[in-house]
Amino acid sequence: MRPQPGFVPHVTTLGNGPRRALALHCTLAFGGAWAGVARALGDQVTLVAPDMPSHGQSADWDEVSDFSDTVFEASAALLEDAPMDIIGHSFGAATALRLAVAYPEKVRSMVLAEPVLFVVGARDAPELMDGHRAGSTPFFFAISAGDRENAARLFNGMWSARSVWEEMPERSRAAMVRAIHVVPDTYPFLYEDSAGLLQPGRLEALDIPTVMLRGAQAQPLIQATNAGLARRLGNATEAVIDGAGHMAPISHPGAVAEVIAGLFARS
Numbered sequence: 001m002r003p004q005p006g007f008v009p010h011v012t013t014l015g016n017g018p019r020r021a022l023a024l025h026c027t028l029a030f031g032g033a034w035a036g037v038a039r040a041l042g043d044q045v046t047l048v049a050p051d052m053p054s055h056g057q058s059a060d061w062d063e064v065s066d067f068s069d070t071v072f073e074a075s076a077a078l079l080e081d082a083p084m085d086i087i088g089h090s091f092g093a094a095t096a097l098r099l100a101v102a103y104p105e106k107v108r109s110m111v112l113a114e115p116v117l118f119v120v121g122a123r124d125a126p127e128l129m130d131g132h133r134a135g136s137t138p139f140f141f142a143i144s145a146g147d148r149e150n151a152a153r154l155f156n157g158m159w160s161a162r163s164v165w166e167e168m169p170e171r172s173r174a175a176m177v178r179a180i181h182v183v184p185d186t187y188p189f190l191y192e193d194s195a196g197l198l199q200p201g202r203l204e205a206l207d208i209p210t211v212m213l214r215g216a217q218a219q220p221l222i223q224a225t226n227a228g229l230a231r232r233l234g235n236a237t238e239a240v241i242d243g244a245g246h247m248a249p250i251s252h253p254g255a256v257a258e259v260i261a262g263l264f265a266r267s
Contacts, residue, residue, distance in 0.1 A: 052182075
């Protein structure tokens with residue numbers, strides 16, 4: 001573990017309901033991105049939504065520590081004595097799963113929206129990795145060349161239903177450029193399982209009520225990853241959001257909130 005010394009995230013609190021949930025955002029977003037889901041959930045829940053390093057109002061990643069470990073430790077510090085629900089999207093969903101493995105007694109339920117824990121998809125459907133790598137190649141060239149603006153544009157296009165880069169406000173583009181350099185440092189966690197989540201029996205032992213959520217238009221490797229996690233986890237179901245791609249919590253907050261509310265009703 002090599003978390004960034006002294007890092008404390010900026011935290012946004014959304015809603016004022018009796019249930020307490022930790023909401024972990026995707027790469028290049030921020031905690032406030034959960035606002036639409038919070039509004040749709042109404043008075044059911046209070047979302048505790050931290051900003052990752054180099055995201056939102058949090059301090060920058062120091063580029064020396066391990067980024068994934070830093071996010072994990074900062075998120076773990078927000079878990080409370082009473083069990084919380086955890087809602088995660090993309091990298092945030094992968095971190096949520098890591099939290100559940102480390103602190104199962106502190107997690108009441110989980111909604112994992114398209115976790116990018118691609119080591120699962122790579123093991124279960126290795127034939128999909130070639131297409132994924134090909135689609136990522138332009139991004140890797142840009143980030144390796146130090147062209148952070150182009151890398152952010154390409155990364156956004158990889159994970160959005162369509163490229164909206166030119167339509168974004170300058171402030172939003174600048175926020176993505178600020179954060180884009182963290183992506184390569186996440187790869188040991190996401191592609192090589194540096195946290196050891198796939199060690200025999202670890203996921204299978206979890207009995208936490210879980211929904212593996214994805215958009216109907218999810219990329220093939222995401223579909224394989226979601227399905228693979230659903231098979232491994234001891235108490236998981238799958239849910240699909242019609243008309244959505246990777247960004248369902250932002251593009252389809254009402255439908256995502258319905259899934260979350262359904263899980264709350266039975267956990």
